[in-house]
Amino acid sequence: MMEYKEYDVFVIGSGVAGRYVARTCASAGLSVAIADNREFGGTCANRGCDPKKIILGPTEVFDLADNLSQKGISSLPELNWEANQKFKKKFTDKIPAGTENQLKELGVTLYHQSPKFLDKHTLSVEGKTITAKNIVIATGQIPRTLTMEGAHFLKTSADFLKLSKLPKSMVFIGAGYIGLEFAHMATRYGCQVTLIEQGPSALNAFDSDLVSELISVSEKLGIRFIFNAEISSIEKLNKNCRVNYKHEGKNESIKARMVLNTAGRVPAITELSLEKGGVSFSKKGVEVNKFLQNTTNNKVYACGDVSDHSVPLTPLSGIEAKIVAENIIHGNKTEINVPNVPSTVFTLPNLASVGLSEDEAKKRYNNVIVKHEFVSDWFNVKRSNEKAYGYKILINERTDEIVGAHILGPYASETINLFTMAINLKLTTEAVKNMIFTYPSWANDIKSML
Numbered sequence: 001m002m003e004y005k006e007y008d009v010f011v012i013g014s015g016v017a018g019r020y021v022a023r024t025c026a027s028a029g030l031s032v033a034i035a036d037n038r039e040f041g042g043t044c045a046n047r048g049c050d051p052k053k054i055i056l057g058p059t060e061v062f063d064l065a066d067n068l069s070q071k072g073i074s075s076l077p078e079l080n081w082e083a084n085q086k087f088k089k090k091f092t093d094k095i096p097a098g099t100e101n102q103l104k105e106l107g108v109t110l111y112h113q114s115p116k117f118l119d120k121h122t123l124s125v126e127g128k129t130i131t132a133k134n135i136v137i138a139t140g141q142i143p144r145t146l147t148m149e150g151a152h153f154l155k156t157s158a159d160f161l162k163l164s165k166l167p168k169s170m171v172f173i174g175a176g177y178i179g180l181e182f183a184h185m186a187t188r189y190g191c192q193v194t195l196i197e198q199g200p201s202a203l204n205a206f207d208s209d210l211v212s213e214l215i216s217v218s219e220k221l222g223i224r225f226i227f228n229a230e231i232s233s234i235e236k237l238n239k240n241c242r243v244n245y246k247h248e249g250k251n252e253s254i255k256a257r258m259v260l261n262t263a264g265r266v267p268a269i270t271e272l273s274l275e276k277g278g279v280s281f282s283k284k285g286v287e288v289n290k291f292l293q294n295t296t297n298n299k300v301y302a303c304g305d306v307s308d309h310s311v312p313l314t315p316l317s318g319i320e321a322k323i324v325a326e327n328i329i330h331g332n333k334t335e336i337n338v339p340n341v342p343s344t345v346f347t348l349p350n351l352a353s354v355g356l357s358e359d360e361a362k363k364r365y366n367n368v369i370v371k372h373e374f375v376s377d378w379f380n381v382k383r384s385n386e387k388a389y390g391y392k393i394l395i396n397e398r399t400d401e402i403v404g405a406h407i408l409g410p411y412a413s414e415t416i417n418l419f420t421m422a423i424n425l426k427l428t429t430e431a432v433k434n435m436i437f438t439y440p441s442w443a444n445d446i447k448s449m450l
């Protein structure tokens with residue numbers, strides 16, 4: 001006989017977004033269940049931001065040392081992939097059980113399979129039929145499926161992050177966030193890297209002037225870029241894979257030990273039978289209103305990368321989850337009102353951005369002051385012998401407010417947060433210039449940028 005269960009809240013996905021909703025609703029006394037079809041804990045902690053940043057660590061040390069080679073550093077550090085993987089596992093190994101235990105301690109029921117909608121109110125999971133007053137979809141994103149011949153030979157970013165040995169050579173298909181970050185890491189650990197991109201440049205969400213400079217730094221590091229290329233097939237050879245592609249009207253090929261799909265990520269919704277649940281969705285994800293409630297099934301909320309509202313970044317996923325939890329507990333009162341969300345490509349140097357792009361700013365305001373420069377003579381660049389340091393700051397001339405900031409340089413992932421505060425708090429350039437920051441510091445440079 002089919003077992004029936006009823007909950008106040010059923011959450012699908014245990015990443016940053018889903019587990020926050022589950023914990024908060026359970027702490028508020030609601031009956032909660034959560035399902036995940038992979039290890040618990042989600043992308044960021046298991047196979048995204050956190051393990052990536054651990055693998056990045058030794059490359060940051062290498063880069064600092066390389067810059068100061070023969071300027072106080074006599075020999076360069078040797079990077080050890082295997083030892084770093086052991087260190088990384090100390091963090092990642094604990095995540096699934098740790099996440100499960102935290103949830104269980106709050107009385108949350110766990111399921112380890114993908115639920116499917118049977119109708120607007122009912123789900124089926126692990127052979128049980130489940131009704132819930134609120135269903136929260138927080139399933140995140142998964143790598144885009146590529147369909148060229150031999151696509152099954154492609155590896156993913158998750159495979160890269162747990163490699164026990166780094167191959168001698170790699171091809172990345174797609175020069176976006178993941179392609180660039182992973183190419184920089186792999187190259188510094190000694191791997192020969194080629195990025196093949198369908199578009200005319202890399203990182204199309206970022207300022208093109210700063211991206212061009214980053215590409216040039218990356219090429220000097222030994223990374224090869226092939227733009228405007230169309231992959232036709234991937235073949236498995238003895239030790240290598242061969243990637244066949246069309247470029248400038250010619251058929252070309254390149255061999256590498258491993259080929260990775262870094263061609264973007266798409267909402268993880270195909271297993272949920274959303275049509276049966278009357279849940280509307282588009283290519284961008286589950287469609288939500290200002291309360292993060294689905295536009296066609298008001299029992300359903302969506303938060304994190306899978307919502308069509310989202311920029312797929314960890315901090316925004318957390319904010320969306322908080323709104324969903326509040327709306328479930330107190331009724332629909334909290335609307336999503338997203339402040340400017342900064343983002344960083346963790347290459348070395350970092351490329352970081354917040355607020356409007358140059359084009360967006362010029363469309364929105366009559367007079368925009370553009371402060372844009374690559375600097376080689378500032379003290380910070382000279383003392384650390386950095387390879388590139390550039391910025392583009394956009395200011396609304398009428399109000400003197402900063403409306404966009406884009407930085408290529410060391411610690412830009414940190415400095416950008418100061419601009420995030422300035423933009424969100426509508427600070428004028430005058431107000432920022434009057435602040436006292438520590439000296440000498442990268443943060444203090446923002447006054448010179450203004």
Ligand SMILES: Cc1cc2nc3c(=O)[nH]c(=O)nc-3n(C[C@H](O)[C@H](O)[C@H](O)COP(=O)(O)OP(=O)(O)OC[C@H]3O[C@@H](n4cnc5c(N)ncnc54)[C@H](O)[C@@H]3O)c2cc1C
Nearest residue numbers: 013015016017037042043048114139140304305312313314
């Ligand atoms: C390699 C990489 C590096 C990244 N680096 C950064 C970074 O530096 N900074 C940053 O801000 N963001 C980064 N991101 C993005 C960040 O990881 C995501 O924005 C964040 O994890 C989203 O959280 P989420 O809870 O929405 O989804 P996720 O963390 O993806 O969690 C979704 C969960 O749902 C589960 N799930 C999926 N489908 C189903 C189903 N049918 N049934 C049950 N469960 C399901 C998944 O297994 C997963 O556990 C990175 C992403 C990747 C891939």
Ligand SMILES: NC(=O)c1ccc[n+]([C@@H]2O[C@H](COP(=O)([O-])OP(=O)(O)OC[C@H]3O[C@@H](n4cnc5c(N)ncnc54)[C@H](O)[C@@H]3O)[C@@H](O)[C@H]2O)c1
Nearest residue numbers: 173174175176177178179197198199262263264265312344
């Ligand atoms: N530091 C961070 O915050 C960080 C790091 C990694 C990922 N992320 C998040 O994850 C998301 C996904 O990252 P991503 O790097 O997978 O995607 P992306 O959208 O940044 O880049 C994908 C690239 O692949 C190219 N591409 C697509 N299909 C192709 C094909 N068939 N052949 C060649 N090139 C192709 C696209 O033109 C694009 O340039 C990001 O949008 C970001 O939100 C964030």
